[in-house]
Amino acid sequence: MPLSRSLSMTSLSGVLPAWDEAELPVEDLLLFEVAWEVTNKVGGIYTVIQTKAKITVDEWGENYYMMGPYFEHNFKTQVEACEPPNPVIRKAMDALIHNGCQVHFGRWLIEGSPFVILFDIGSAAWNLDRWKGDLWETCRIGLPYHDREANDSLILGSLITWFFKELTDQLGDKPNVIGHFHEWQAGPGVILSRSRKIPMATVFTTHATLLGRYLCAGNADFYNNLDKFNVDKEAGERQIYHRYCLERAAVHCAHVFTTVSQITAVEASHMLHRKPDVVTPNGLNVKKFSAMHEFQNLHSTSKARIQEFVRGHFYGHLDFNLEKTLFFFIAGRYEFSNKGADIFLESLSRLNYLLRVHRNDMTVVVFFIMPAKTNNFNVESLKGQAVRKQLWDTAHTVKEKFGKKLYDALLKGQIPDMNSILDRDDFTIMKRAIYATQRHSLPPVTTHNMLDDSTDPILSNVRRIGLFNSRNDRVKIIFHPEFLSSTSPLLPMDYEDFVRGCNLGVFPSYYEPWGYTPGECTVMGIPSVTTNLSGFGCFMEEHVSDPAAYGVYIVDRRFCSPEESCKQLTQFMFSFCQQSLRQRIIQRNRTERLSDLLDWKYLGRFYIHARHLALNRAFPDKFKIDPMAPLKTEGFRYPRPYSVPPSPSASIHSTPHHSDVEDDDDDDDEPYNEDEEAERDRLNIKAPFVLGIVPEDKKKQTEINHE
Numbered sequence: 001m002p003l004s005r006s007l008s009m010t011s012l013s014g015v016l017p018a019w020d021e022a023e024l025p026v027e028d029l030l031l032f033e034v035a036w037e038v039t040n041k042v043g044g045i046y047t048v049i050q051t052k053a054k055i056t057v058d059e060w061g062e063n064y065y066m067m068g069p070y071f072e073h074n075f076k077t078q079v080e081a082c083e084p085p086n087p088v089i090r091k092a093m094d095a096l097i098h099n100g101c102q103v104h105f106g107r108w109l110i111e112g113s114p115f116v117i118l119f120d121i122g123s124a125a126w127n128l129d130r131w132k133g134d135l136w137e138t139c140r141i142g143l144p145y146h147d148r149e150a151n152d153s154l155i156l157g158s159l160i161t162w163f164f165k166e167l168t169d170q171l172g173d174k175p176n177v178i179g180h181f182h183e184w185q186a187g188p189g190v191i192l193s194r195s196r197k198i199p200m201a202t203v204f205t206t207h208a209t210l211l212g213r214y215l216c217a218g219n220a221d222f223y224n225n226l227d228k229f230n231v232d233k234e235a236g237e238r239q240i241y242h243r244y245c246l247e248r249a250a251v252h253c254a255h256v257f258t259t260v261s262q263i264t265a266v267e268a269s270h271m272l273h274r275k276p277d278v279v280t281p282n283g284l285n286v287k288k289f290s291a292m293h294e295f296q297n298l299h300s301t302s303k304a305r306i307q308e309f310v311r312g313h314f315y316g317h318l319d320f321n322l323e324k325t326l327f328f329f330i331a332g333r334y335e336f337s338n339k340g341a342d343i344f345l346e347s348l349s350r351l352n353y354l355l356r357v358h359r360n361d362m363t364v365v366v367f368f369i370m371p372a373k374t375n376n377f378n379v380e381s382l383k384g385q386a387v388r389k390q391l392w393d394t395a396h397t398v399k400e401k402f403g404k405k406l407y408d409a410l411l412k413g414q415i416p417d418m419n420s421i422l423d424r425d426d427f428t429i430m431k432r433a434i435y436a437t438q439r440h441s442l443p444p445v446t447t448h449n450m451l452d453d454s455t456d457p458i459l460s461n462v463r464r465i466g467l468f469n470s471r472n473d474r475v476k477i478i479f480h481p482e483f484l485s486s487t488s489p490l491l492p493m494d495y496e497d498f499v500r501g502c503n504l505g506v507f508p509s510y511y512e513p514w515g516y517t518p519g520e521c522t523v524m525g526i527p528s529v530t531t532n533l534s535g536f537g538c539f540m541e542e543h544v545s546d547p548a549a550y551g552v553y554i555v556d557r558r559f560c561s562p563e564e565s566c567k568q569l570t571q572f573m574f575s576f577c578q579q580s581l582r583q584r585i586i587q588r589n590r591t592e593r594l595s596d597l598l599d600w601k602y603l604g605r606f607y608i609h610a611r612h613l614a615l616n617r618a619f620p621d622k623f624k625i626d627p628m629a630p631l632k633t634e635g636f637r638y639p640r641p642y643s644v645p646p647s648p649s650a651s652i653h654s655t656p657h658h659s660d661v662e663d664d665d666d667d668d669d670e671p672y673n674e675d676e677e678a679e680r681d682r683l684n685i686k687a688p689f690v691l692g693i694v695p696e697d698k699k700k701q702t703e704i705n706h707e
Contacts, residue, residue: 024612028175030086030167031056031064031611034160036153036185038068038116039078039108043333044282044516045182045207048260051285052607054112055600059608062086062115063175067163069156070104070118079106079116092166093117100124101159111285119159121152131158135188138195141245149185150243157188164198176201176619178611184210184243187250194253201618203610204254205280208264208513209271210247214238216338216511223533223558226270248272256614258606261535262542264513278610281539282514283603286523286595295500295525295592296585302493302501303327309491310365312388313381313447313478316439319471320363326577327502331369331495331517334481336457340508340531341368343562345458347508347569348475349465354574355474362577365476367502368458369495372481374448377490381447385490387436394433398426443469446479447490500524503584504576508555508569509534518552525592527551529572531565532558543597548572549641551591590641 033056037046049066056064062085075081084090084105093103102120107113131154136142143150168177177200181190190204211231216222235244251257251272258280259265265276307322332339348366355362402421409416445468450456458479462468469476486494499505505521505528512534519536521528530537530552537554540547547554553572557565579587596602615623 024608024615026060026063029060029063029178029615030171030175031060031178031180032067032117032164033065033180033182034067034186034189035182036068036156037182038066039074039118040068040071044514047516048207048282049182050110051283052600052604053108053110053114054285055604056607057112057114059604064114065089066108066114066116067160068116068118069152070102070120075104075106075118078109079104079118080109081106084115088167088170089117091170092163095166096159096162100126101162103159103163117163119156119163121155121159124155124159127158128155131155134158135192139191139245139249141242141249143242147242150246153185153246154188157186157190157192160186160189161192161196161198164193164200165196168199176615176622178203178614180205180607180611181250181254183207184247184250187246190250190253191246199618201256201611201614202254203256203258203614204250205258205260206247206251206264206268206272207260208511209267210240210244211235211238211271212264212267213338213511214240217335219337222511223267226267229270231271231273254614255617256610258610260514262538263533263535267513277613278606280606280610281535281603282516282519283600284516284519284523284595284598286599286601296588298500299525299588302497303503304501305493306498306501308388309385312385314443314469314476315384315387315391315437317443317469317471321361324361325363325365326504327365327367328504328506328573329367329369329498329502330506331367332507334370334372335511338509338511339370340510340557341370341458342461343508343510343557343566343569344506345461345465345467346566347573348477349467350566350570351573351577352467352473352475354570355577356472360474360577363474363476364573364577365478366506367498368477368479368481369484369498370458370479370481371483372456373451374481375451376449377447378444378449380441380444381490384443390436391433394429398422398430401426443476445469445477446481448481450481496520496524499526502526504528504573506569506573507531507534508557508565510557512536519598522552522591523595523598525588525595527553527576527587527591529553529555529569531555539597540594544594546641549587549590550594551587552594 033049035045035049036042038049040046053066082105084093089105093105096103096119100123102123104118104120106116106118108116128151132143132151135154143154145151164177164179171177179189179193179200180203181187182205184206187204190202193200193202211229211234212222215229215234231244232241235241251268251274256277257268257274258278259268259276260280260282262279265279269275306327307325310322310325311318330339330341330344336342348364351364354360355364405421406416409421445462446459450459453459462477462479467473467475467477480491484491484493484495484498486492486497491498493501499521503526505518505526507515507518507528507530509515509531510533512531515530515534515536518528518530518534528551530540532538532541532554537552540552541554544550544552553576555565555569555572560568612623612625616625
């Protein structure tokens with residue numbers, strides 16, 4: 001089904017390969033997807049299961065169910081309670097309910113409206129000690145009493161296993177059941193289901209290894225020492241050994257083990273000692289983010305709203321031209337090193353120096369959207385927006401008065417005397433408004449009152465590099481320590497609108513198993529910076545001949561020192577600042593054309609293959625698959641854009657050549673036609689490799705690609 005976007009914005013509609021693997025007989029199967037974040041937003045896994053729901057429902061219909069923990073508030077606000085359409089599901093639920101455990105059923109009110117089965121953990125907590133004993137007897141994993149999250153995951157896993165036992169006892173041989181479990185919190189469900197020999201196929205997906213996240217947060221040289229870590233010792237020292245054991249046991253118990261990216265597959269092979277069977281990249285519902293041919297107009301509209309906020313935030317210091325101001329941003333969990341905020345701040349200091357030395361008239365305003373502990377908005381930020389609104393109201397009042405007098409004079413056939421059209425009171429009002437903008441302090445770096453101001457990593461590094469939003473700085477910083485909302489009195493924008501209004505997303509992560517933030521930028525036509533240590537960055541390197549030409553800048557953080565990576569990031573941002581307005585528009589067009597690659601309609605096939613493989617391993621007599629046959633989900637190789645001048649693949653000048661002025665006339669010699677370039681992409685897309693199976697020597701392959 002083609003995406004609803006204009007032809008000129010799309011280069012791949014109709015050219016992604018049809019799925020030619022034998023389709024599963026879904027009418028004879030039941031698929032259950034288990035995750036702690038079903039109807040319960042905690043992190044990125046919520047986005048995965050929420051956006052994937054529609055294509056899964058389209059394929060499986062009423063044979064698809066999601067399972068997770070019950071939280072009363074989430075159920076009341078996100079779920080429409082209803083009766084299960086399948087009486088066997090009702091009987092399995094009743095078996096638990098009659099034994100004192102509460103189970104809730106309904107439709108999750110998201111796109112696709114999937115069925116959800118939610119288990120009330122509190123109602124079954126009285127079984128915890130007995131279930132802990134069962135877990136110990138089964139696999140010798142003990143859980144400490146003080147780790148509530150681990151205990152809750154065991155209760156959830158035990159309830160789900162109990163449910164599957166009741167279900168399969170009633171179903172018999174048909175239909176067969178598939179259970180797909182996400183992350184370590186769902187791990188006990190896999191372990192207990194397999195140990196009790198429940199007849200079902202199991203898939204376990206890790207979106208990031210527990211130990212990997214902890215090691216990276218501790219500033220370990222993680223990727224260069226993967227084969228040197230004593231994983232048991234490291235997990236024990238961080239007091240997560242029991243969680244690590246749950247994750248590792250689930251990985252080895254599942255029929256099929258998957259990860260979300262090649263870089264995480266390499267990590268999992270060392271941390272969990274099992275090579276993933278399939279790589280299942282994370283996708284997006286592209287239809288939700290695509291804006292047909294108007295996406296450039298949406299960028300302008302959203303950018304104007306950000307400009308209004310900047311006018312208020314920098315009142316009294318607004319000595320830069322907003323028409324020559326670029327908006328950069330970084331967003332995500334507040335993991336200072338893992339998300340690359342450390343290298344980003346250092347690069348911003350160097351970018352500020354370069355812009356000042358080269359006397360570049362471009363200003364960069366950088367937003368840090370990372371939730372931290374705060375009291376509330378700070379007074380200075382709120383005052384800035386109030387002053388801006390007062391100035392706007394004053395200007396509007398004077399404009400109305402001026403316009404009426406001008407209109408009356410013109411009706412009488414007179415050219416009005418400009419000195420008499422505004423009286424002394426009008427000038428007094430305007431002068432008072434101007435005086436109200438006077439400010440004796442610098443614009444604040446943060447929009448909120450921070451609880452740990454003195455020790456906050458971002459603010460501490462801002463003090464170190466000295467970027468305090470002074471008049472001489474060409475790089476300004478705004479730290480917004482909470483997620484964006486359209487109801488905010490300060491910056492009333494949803495995240496999607498905010499992203500559309502920015503010029504560049506910067507995500508130089510050191511540890512990023514996938515990376516939804518640059519993916520969201522891509523499908524909205526906004527260029528972004530990522531790294532070759534993120535799943536998204538590796539995915540784009542494999543699919544696109546020259547990612548930078550398409551607005552995806554990939555910083556090398558795997559084979560370069562931190563200093564070299566910082567220099568590369570600085571150069572990427574400086575080159576971006578040197579682009580003309582027309583060059584940025586062209587690049588946004590190219591970026592948006594990559595969105596087909598990130599659509600679940602394409603990436604969902606990796607999940608299809610994982611389920612087929614699990615069924616083959618669980619029920620080899622009923623589901624046949626050639627274990628030696630390569631996965632037929634072919635990858636694609638976008639060519640260099642037709643209009644980009646030839647340059648080495650590693651060149652940072654892969655976007656159109658720099659022009660010192662914003663006038664389109666100076667770029668007339670650059671050959672560019674959006675429809676023609678899109679058509680050339682259609683003809684030149686190549687499929688030189690196969691995705692989904694982890695290469696034998698990923699590191700060697702990556703090194704070759706970088707040469």
